[in-house]
Amino acid sequence: MxxxxxxxxxxxxxxxxxRRMLRQLTPAVATGYxxxxDPECSAAWAAQTEITHMISESGKPNPRLAIPFRPAFRRSSHTPTAANDGDQNQAALAH
Ligand SMILES: [Zn+2]
Structure with a gap:
């Protein structure tokens, strides 16, 4: 895999x-080697990857995991327009 x-x-x-190797430390944390x-450079390094939050819920959730869920996009039906904010600011300055 x-x-x-x-x-x-x-x-x-x-x-x-x-990536030469991946060491899974926990279900949410892994270290990659x-x-x-570039053969003239040939540097080697390790990098850690951590799952910070879930964007979409799993259909097979692991009950032992406690990863916070944050949807990628949250649309609000009640969003004031920038033009209205500008009008309010101008009205406040006028007084
Ligand atoms: Zn390099």
């Missing part, structure tokens, strides 16, 4: 980093 096409540029030369694809 390895997906090595993860964009993680080399911190020194900016070339694409290739990367190597620079």
């Amino acid at each position: 390895s997906t090595t096409r993860v964009h993680n540029p080399c911190p020194h030369c900016g070339a694409t980093g290739r 990367y190597q620079c694809s």
